[in-house]
Amino acid sequence: MESSQRKHAAAEGSSVRPKRSLKHRLVWLVDHLKNEWQLYVMLAPAIIWFLVFLYKPMYGLQIAFKDYSIFLGVKDSPWVGWEHFQTLFSNDQFIRAFLNTIKISALNLLFGFPAPIILALLFNEILNATYKRTAQTIVYLPHFISSVIIAGIVTTAFAPTAGIVNTVMGWFGLDSIYFLTRPEWFRPIFVGTGIWQEAGFGSIVFLAAIAGVNPSLYESAVVDGASRWQMIWKITLPSIMPTIIIMLIIRIGNIMEVSFEMIILLYQPSTYSTADVVNTWVYRQGLQSGQYDVAAAAGLFNAIVAFVLVMVANTLARRYGRTSLW
Amino acid sequence: MSGVKLEKICKSYGRLEVVHGIDLEVNEKEFVVLVGPSGCGKSTTLRMIAGLEEITSGDISIDGRLVNRVAPKDRDVAMVFQNYALYPHLKVFENIAFGLRIRKESNDHINKTVAEVSEVLGLTPYLDRRPAELSGGQRQRVAMGRAIVRHPKVFLFDEPLSNLDAKLRTQMRAEIKQLHKRLGATSVYVTHDQVEAMTLADRIVVMNDGYIEQIGTPMELFVNPANTFVASFIGSPPMNQMPAQIASSSAGFQAKVNDEVTFALPDNARVEAGQQVVVGVRPEHLSLNAGDGASAIPISLDLVEPLGSEALLHTSIGEHSLVVKAETHGDITHLSEVTQVYAPVHLVSVFDAESGLALTTGQRG
Numbered sequence: 001m002e003s004s005q006r007k008h009a010a011a012e013g014s015s016v017r018p019k020r021s022l023k024h025r026l027v028w029l030v031d032h033l034k035n036e037w038q039l040y041v042m043l044a045p046a047i048i049w050f051l052v053f054l055y056k057p058m059y060g061l062q063i064a065f066k067d068y069s070i071f072l073g074v075k076d077s078p079w080v081g082w083e084h085f086q087t088l089f090s091n092d093q094f095i096r097a098f099l100n101t102i103k104i105s106a107l108n109l110l111f112g113f114p115a116p117i118i119l120a121l122l123f124n125e126i127l128n129a130t131y132k133r134t135a136q137t138i139v140y141l142p143h144f145i146s147s148v149i150i151a152g153i154v155t156t157a158f159a160p161t162a163g164i165v166n167t168v169m170g171w172f173g174l175d176s177i178y179f180l181t182r183p184e185w186f187r188p189i190f191v192g193t194g195i196w197q198e199a200g201f202g203s204i205v206f207l208a209a210i211a212g213v214n215p216s217l218y219e220s221a222v223v224d225g226a227s228r229w230q231m232i233w234k235i236t237l238p239s240i241m242p243t244i245i246i247m248l249i250i251r252i253g254n255i256m257e258v259s260f261e262m263i264i265l266l267y268q269p270s271t272y273s274t275a276d277v278v279n280t281w282v283y284r285q286g287l288q289s290g291q292y293d294v295a296a297a298a299g300l301f302n303a304i305v306a307f308v309l310v311m312v313a314n315t316l317a318r319r320y321g322r323t324s325l326w
Numbered sequence: 327m328s329g330v331k332l333e334k335i336c337k338s339y340g341r342l343e344v345v346h347g348i349d350l351e352v353n354e355k356e357f358v359v360l361v362g363p364s365g366c367g368k369s370t371t372l373r374m375i376a377g378l379e380e381i382t383s384g385d386i387s388i389d390g391r392l393v394n395r396v397a398p399k400d401r402d403v404a405m406v407f408q409n410y411a412l413y414p415h416l417k418v419f420e421n422i423a424f425g426l427r428i429r430k431e432s433n434d435h436i437n438k439t440v441a442e443v444s445e446v447l448g449l450t451p452y453l454d455r456r457p458a459e460l461s462g463g464q465r466q467r468v469a470m471g472r473a474i475v476r477h478p479k480v481f482l483f484d485e486p487l488s489n490l491d492a493k494l495r496t497q498m499r500a501e502i503k504q505l506h507k508r509l510g511a512t513s514v515y516v517t518h519d520q521v522e523a524m525t526l527a528d529r530i531v532v533m534n535d536g537y538i539e540q541i542g543t544p545m546e547l548f549v550n551p552a553n554t555f556v557a558s559f560i561g562s563p564p565m566n567q568m569p570a571q572i573a574s575s576s577a578g579f580q581a582k583v584n585d586e587v588t589f590a591l592p593d594n595a596r597v598e599a600g601q602q603v604v605v606g607v608r609p610e611h612l613s614l615n616a617g618d619g620a621s622a623i624p625i626s627l628d629l630v631e632p633l634g635s636e637a638l639l640h641t642s643i644g645e646h647s648l649v650v651k652a653e654t655h656g657d658i659t660h661l662s663e664v665t666q667v668y669a670p671v672h673l674v675s676v677f678d679a680e681s682g683l684a685l686t687t688g689q690r691g
Contacts, residue, residue: 217413220411223376225398239414
């Protein structure tokens with residue numbers, strides 16, 4: 001009897017599952033909402049925040065295709081098609097800002113992205129708990145300092161006369177350099193400041209990933225004869241690779257969002273050639289020159305480039321690394 | 327020359343001593359199982375042999391060499407972990423080859439050795455898979471392969487089967503036993519499962535609370551437990567134990583549980599009249615049929631648990647419970663009528679009521 005039931009069930013299982021009707025699905029949804037409404041109430045603030053602050057402003061994006069006048073408003077300003085984009089790509093300063101954004105982001109990615117990973121690996125090797133906690137606190141601290149203060153510290157440190165950097169250079173008989181007015185020094189100082197400010201805090205996520213690695217893997221490797229260095233390369237790094245890939249995709253998504261505040265605080269007209277990025281250009285065009293439509297076109301271009309980059313990165317990660325953001 | 331020798335090994339974490347000066351000698355090619363309840367110090371002892379835990383005091387020797395201060399990699403041991411400890415990002419081949427690659431063996435040697443080991447373990451079809459794509463039993467085989475491939479002097483197993491289901495555990499147990507026969511390597515195996523200990527071990531070390539309670543062959547431990555702890559830990563169901571007082575008669579000593587229940591004691595029992603003891607008899611040693619010199623024990627049957635070829639009779643004698651293992655011969659109806667069981671005199675154990683130590687000497691069974 002039971003045997004025949006099992007055969008019958010197996011035969012049913014092998015058949016194609018019938019597609020549920022719309023009515024059936026609606027009934028399921030209503031039941032689901034009735035049962036789980038508390039979860040949706042908790043989710044509501046986040047959804048409202050996204051709608052109000054991120055989706056509703058998208059309505060204003062249309063001014064990138066309009067001859068925007070604050071008197072006519074977004075709706076009544078006349079359409080101009082791709083005119084603002086043509087203006088952008090024929091503007092040398094925008095092209096320069098775009099290339100600067102790419103260069104600074106590339107440097108940030110090259111030096112700034114591995115820094116927290118290396119820091120997390122180093123912290124993981126510290127055995128003395130007190131020393132480890134103290135070191136972690138010291139490197140996390142700059143993250144909690146305002147960008148204005150950080151910029152002040154950097155400006156003071158690189159000042160031509162009393163700055164610590166020039167003072168140390170003076171001990172070695174080197175000439176004083178006014179770093180922050182020299183275009184060739186802007187990018188190294190900017191990238192270095194970013195690493196100093198964020199590498200420590202950024203290491204937390206990698207430390208958490210390392211903490212999740214099964215300790216038996218290390219013990220097994222110790223018995224097999226692996227050195228600390230081999231364990232980092234052959235166990236820790238591969239084990240936290242999914243986290244690294246996810247963080248890399250997020251980072252690539254933000255590649256066009258070079259730390260706007262810090263650039264505004266550190267750059268000056270003499271360093272525009274290497275320091276001016278799309279966001280600072282948009283700020284000057286939009287808010288200082290009142291060309292909101294051209295600034296919106298630049299912002300939209302920026303967002304599309306970032307979107308394409310994050311899509312490509314995610315697809316590559318999924319195809320080759322078996323890990324992806326979605 | 328011994329495989330592994332532990333002399334007065336102590337382990338403390340701060341002020342807390344968890345292993346209290348144990349001595350153990352594992353002979354070459356011997357399979358020794360450390361068994362005991364959780365927290366008894368068996369895994370700590372194994373990890374001290376591996377070098378993953380520092381010893382607080384005492385000496386550990388492997389193959390005659392003192393290894394107290396020798397790094398794990400230089401002890402020539404291989405360890406199989408409870409959770410397999412397979413590298414999830416590496417394929418089966420690379421997992422098995424890991425130890426050889428670390429030791430910078432040549433590719434030819436690695437390919438040849440991994441092929442041999444995977445053949446022995448039936449892993450050849452799975453060499454290109456990652457651990458996540460394997461069943462629990464296959465993962466455990468990979469873990470063993472990683473240990474075997476290095477041809478170590480000593481194999482250490484830390485509860486390697488506890489993550490497997492009952493059926494797979496039985497199968498893997500047999501495979502480990504066959505593998506040990508084939509390789510003939512000295513093995514120290516930790517488990518909390520006494521069935522695993524009984525089936526695998528040449529000798530069993532029963533640990534409790536950081537001390538060794540008894541070392542012996544499975545049958546020695548089963549028939550002649552050194553104390554009440556070993557008597558209750560080894561055997562399933564455990565040995566029936568109940569307090570009793572020694573009485574003497576012309577027939578010899580008896581352990582009197584109450585006015586109706588008296589166990590005749592074997593001649594080798596070192597007891598005296600009036601002594602408070604614990605009398606013990608294994609469920610499988612109680613018989614439904616009277617035998618020569620067997621004590622008749624009147625019982626009150628509470629429950630019959632059929633197991634197939636055998637059944638467990640849960641009975642009471644006064645305020646004490648007594649479990650009897652009886653053969654069913656395919657029918658349990660006759661078991662519900664049992665009112666008396668018999669304890670063969672030579673299979674009755676007696677322990678000191680205070681210390682719990684066995685008061686019977688010499689071989690039995």
